[in-house]
Amino acid sequence: MLRVIKPKTARSKRALDAREPKEVEDPRTVIFVKGTHTGEVVNGVFKDLMALKRPHAVAFNKKNVIHPFDSATNSSTTSSSAAGSSTSIASLEFWAAKNDASMFVVGQTTKKRPNGMTFVRMFDGRVLDMIEVGVENYKAMADFKTPKSTPGNKPLLHFASELFDTHPRFIHLKSMLIDFFNGEEVDSISLIGLEHVISISLGPTPSTLNDATSMSLLPSTYSADSVQANPLAAVASASFIASSLPPTAATSLAMASASLPKVHIRAYTTKLLSSGVRVPRVELVPMGPALDLVLRRSQAPDADMLKLAMKRPKLKKTDVEKGLGKKRKNVEVDEMGDLRGRVHVGLQDLSKLKGRRMKGLQEERPGKKQRIEEDDGDDDMDDE
Amino acid sequence: MDVTSILDAQKAKQQNVTVEKETPLEIDAGHLMVSDLNPIDEESYNENLEEHLRALARDGTQALLAALFSLPTSKSADGPLAQLPPRTYQLPRQKALPKPKPPTKWERFAAAKGISHVKRDKKEWDEERQEWVNRWGKDGKNRRVEEQWLTEVKRNADPDHNPQLAARHERKERIAKNEKQHLANLARASGSSASGPSSRKAELEKSIATTRASTASMGKFDRKLDGEKKLRGVKRKFDPAERSVVDEQKSALKLIGSMDSDARKMRKAPRENEEGSVNARKAIRFASKGKGAASMAGGETRGKSSFAKGKKGGRR
Numbered sequence: 001m002l003r004v005i006k007p008k009t010a011r012s013k014r015a016l017d018a019r020e021p022k023e024v025e026d027p028r029t030v031i032f033v034k035g036t037h038t039g040e041v042v043n044g045v046f047k048d049l050m051a052l053k054r055p056h057a058v059a060f061n062k063k064n065v066i067h068p069f070d071s072a073t074n075s076s077t078t079s080s081s082a083a084g085s086s087t088s089i090a091s092l093e094f095w096a097a098k099n100d101a102s103m104f105v106v107g108q109t110t111k112k113r114p115n116g117m118t119f120v121r122m123f124d125g126r127v128l129d130m131i132e133v134g135v136e137n138y139k140a141m142a143d144f145k146t147p148k149s150t151p152g153n154k155p156l157l158h159f160a161s162e163l164f165d166t167h168p169r170f171i172h173l174k175s176m177l178i179d180f181f182n183g184e185e186v187d188s189i190s191l192i193g194l195e196h197v198i199s200i201s202l203g204p205t206p207s208t209l210n211d212a213t214s215m216s217l218l219p220s221t222y223s224a225d226s227v228q229a230n231p232l233a234a235v236a237s238a239s240f241i242a243s244s245l246p247p248t249a250a251t252s253l254a255m256a257s258a259s260l261p262k263v264h265i266r267a268y269t270t271k272l273l274s275s276g277v278r279v280p281r282v283e284l285v286p287m288g289p290a291l292d293l294v295l296r297r298s299q300a301p302d303a304d305m306l307k308l309a310m311k312r313p314k315l316k317k318t319d320v321e322k323g324l325g326k327k328r329k330n331v332e333v334d335e336m337g338d339l340r341g342r343v344h345v346g347l348q349d350l351s352k353l354k355g356r357r358m359k360g361l362q363e364e365r366p367g368k369k370q371r372i373e374e375d376d377g378d379d380d381m382d383d384e
Numbered sequence: 385m386d387v388t389s390i391l392d393a394q395k396a397k398q399q400n401v402t403v404e405k406e407t408p409l410e411i412d413a414g415h416l417m418v419s420d421l422n423p424i425d426e427e428s429y430n431e432n433l434e435e436h437l438r439a440l441a442r443d444g445t446q447a448l449l450a451a452l453f454s455l456p457t458s459k460s461a462d463g464p465l466a467q468l469p470p471r472t473y474q475l476p477r478q479k480a481l482p483k484p485k486p487p488t489k490w491e492r493f494a495a496a497k498g499i500s501h502v503k504r505d506k507k508e509w510d511e512e513r514q515e516w517v518n519r520w521g522k523d524g525k526n527r528r529v530e531e532q533w534l535t536e537v538k539r540n541a542d543p544d545h546n547p548q549l550a551a552r553h554e555r556k557e558r559i560a561k562n563e564k565q566h567l568a569n570l571a572r573a574s575g576s577s578a579s580g581p582s583s584r585k586a587e588l589e590k591s592i593a594t595t596r597a598s599t600a601s602m603g604k605f606d607r608k609l610d611g612e613k614k615l616r617g618v619k620r621k622f623d624p625a626e627r628s629v630v631d632e633q634k635s636a637l638k639l640i641g642s643m644d645s646d647a648r649k650m651r652k653a654p655r656e657n658e659e660g661s662v663n664a665r666k667a668i669r670f671a672s673k674g675k676g677a678a679s680m681a682g683g684e685t686r687g688k689s690s691f692a693k694g695k696k697g698g699r700r
Contacts, residue, residue, distance in 0.1 A: 021479035028478055102478035124480045158444040160420040162407075178415065179475050188465040189416070191452065199441035204426040232476060261424075266437050270445060276397030279453045282445050284438055301476070309476035 002097045019100050023313045027184055028121075029101035032059045035066055035108030041115045041138050042107040048141045048289035049105065052181070052198075052267070054151045058099055066091060068106055068118050068130050069297055089127055096122050103180065113296060119176050123309040129232075129301040131176050133263070137292040148287050149196035149269050154183035156194055156270070160201035163261070169295060170202070173263065175232055196287060197268050203261030232306055263293040401450060409447045413455065414471030418448040488569040526555060589613075 007013035030053050032046045050057045070086035092104055104120040115135040121128045141148065149155075157178060163170045181198050267288030272280040301309070330342040403409070410419040420440065428436045457464040487495065494501075507516040508525065518524045529535060529551035537547060596615060597603040603615055672680045 021482040023482065025478050121476070123476055123478065128476060154416060156445060156448055157415065157417040158420070158441050158448070159417070160422075160424070160440045160444060162421045162423050164419060165421055175475065178417065178473070182415065182475070185471075186468065188458065188467050189452075190460070190462050190464070191457070191466055192463045194416070194449070194452070197441055197445050199437065199444065201420075201437055201440055202424060204424040204429050264433075264437055266434075266441065268438070268441060268445075272449075275400050276394060277401055279401045279450045281400050282442065282449055284442050284445065286434075286438070290434075306476065308480060310474060311477070311481055312474075313481055 002094065024185055027056045027182055028103040028179055029056045029058060029099065030103045030105060030180065031095055031099060031101045032057065033066060033095070033104055033106045034060065034063050035106060036063055037109045038063070038107050039109040039115065041135055042109055042117065044140050045115075045117065045135055045138055045289065045291065046105070046107055051141060051151065052155075052288060058101060060095075064091070066106055067108075068092065068104075068120055068127075069132065069299065092120060092122070092127060093125055097125055105180075116296065117293075119180065121176060121179060123305055126305065127299075128305060128309060129172065129176070130297075130299040131173055132296040132298060133293040134296055135291055136262070136294060137290070139290040141287070141289045144286055144288070144290075146285050146287055147269060152183070153193060153195050154186065154189065155181055155267075156197040157181060158197055158199040158201075160199065161205070161261075163202055163205055167260075168300075169260070169298060172232065172298060172300065173295065174200075177265075195269060197270055197284065198288075199264075199266045199268065201264050201266075203264070205261060206259045232301055232310070233303075260295050263295065265289070265291040265293065401446060403443045403447045403450075405443070409444060411448055411451045412471060412473050413448075413451055414468050415473055416448070416452075416468075417473065418444045418451075420444050486573050488572075489565070530555070 005012070005016065007016050030049075032050055034042070034046070038046075046059065050059055066088045067086075068088055070088045095104075096102060102122040104118075104122075106118040106120065108116050108118070110116070113132070113134060115138075116132055117135060118130055118132045120130045159174055161170070164174045165171070177200055266286065267290075268284035269287040271283045271285060273283060275281040330344070332340055334340050405420070405422055407421050410421060411417070412419070420443070425436070428439075452466055455466040455468065457466050459465075493499075504519070506518055506521065508519050509515075510517045510525075520526050530548050535547040537545060592612075593615065596606065596612075599606055608614075668677050668680070
């Protein structure tokens, strides 16, 4: 939809090249879009989240008719509609392309879903996944009369609850929130510059959730390690499994979703106090907005798109030297940091080896010795 | 000397900064993230929510800081920088991975020879002038000869030799050469799809065909050389000599019908001239010397002599 721009000046060419895909990516630019009815709470939340996300945030001023979960309802009702995306999804894709942004927060208040926010993530210009939450108990940043952190600082993230590792919906939420709050991807950080912490915790796990044990929602092959490495795969497959579960299990799943614990997001500034040891003792002062969220609808990522999105660039030589990468046989990094390999040549029969002829090293033939003795005798005779 | 008291004091201080939990907290230093996988304590949660959350966060942050402070550090102007380990938790990318570009001709050569890239600065130290000069750009060294007001030439130099122009020409040549190499690199990078030799062949054949038709008789009576392909021309089709009456009638009626119609081709017919077929428009244009009818109305006494420049001159 967007016309392809041919750069006519060096500056526009540089701007266009900055939008090219990179190996190590910039933080996601987030667009805050307001729906037809927002209300005070959603407006306030948007302002605070934007403050936390500056400068990688764009706010749209006008209200837009946008319903991200539109196509889901469309395709189920109308049979004649082709598998095309709804206009809301098309709008999101257009805005993402125009602003070079890859994340959205859509705010909307309706009677059925008051104070709703939808987090949308994009990959390659298309919608990857969405999570809708409802905001309850919002306290604005301005209401906390405490000093705030510098905008643009990388926050420390804290997740508290075991459900973030086991329940697929919370795994999905964790991934989404990390992507949202993440700052620049850096290799080193100034220890003095760790100014604020964003803490996301859940309410206590209700017993109903424990019964329909969350492990049953995940395939048995997923261990904790693989969840860590590719958490969304668990989500993508779990949603697939959920749709194919037998009726009884499905109802228990639905029940479970109704009683999901609330999500508490708090932001604190850190105060480092000197302890006797090198590590300082930390005290927290509440700073930022206080939000309580309720999980509503969500759309899990498509498995194929997810696979493409999780592709990593090939490991560079410097990383292999550091010891990363899959264990390759016969190759290792020694203590000096050099890459060493072993070459197996197999058994060699050294007696059959043909080397250079060196007269001095040759084995004496038996006949030769006698002749030398005779010659010596002759020489003596001559000298006299 | 009794060191137990000192040791105890040290231990107590250490206790201050360590965090004990049932399940140890998972720390992803690359993301500055700490995950607390212990189940939430219901009593503390129900008692005082904010305090409970704050305590939780404090413990998590303490563990994270302990991990961060134990990382190898390097010195910098703003204080110690901790070297972060690679990330464990993977996030999906925003854009697809960049396609690896094929190396350019120079890059291949440099890789083969082991030449590493040396970064050069814009400014260079000029020993003669004892100052930093630009290599290019404003007052750049590359334009020195063109811009200086005096250039020494050799005694036996050609009188027409202009060192300024020569220098400018050289610089332009260098730019053109670089541009050509750059385009060749780009073509090679995208090039496998264009399939070089066959596209060039098609180009050549096209130009040969045009040349053959560019003679006085449009290539019709030229002798054909061995190996040349037969020229394709427009094939004229003639109706057979004997046609059926019906066909002839149809085509005749069609022709008459189109003559009568409002079709565009027919509208080119000249307008009907009454009054002895004089083209009034042309006549006015001629008489007024291109100025139009309005100027002819009482304009002869207005100072413009008929000798003066009209469109066709005064002498008529």
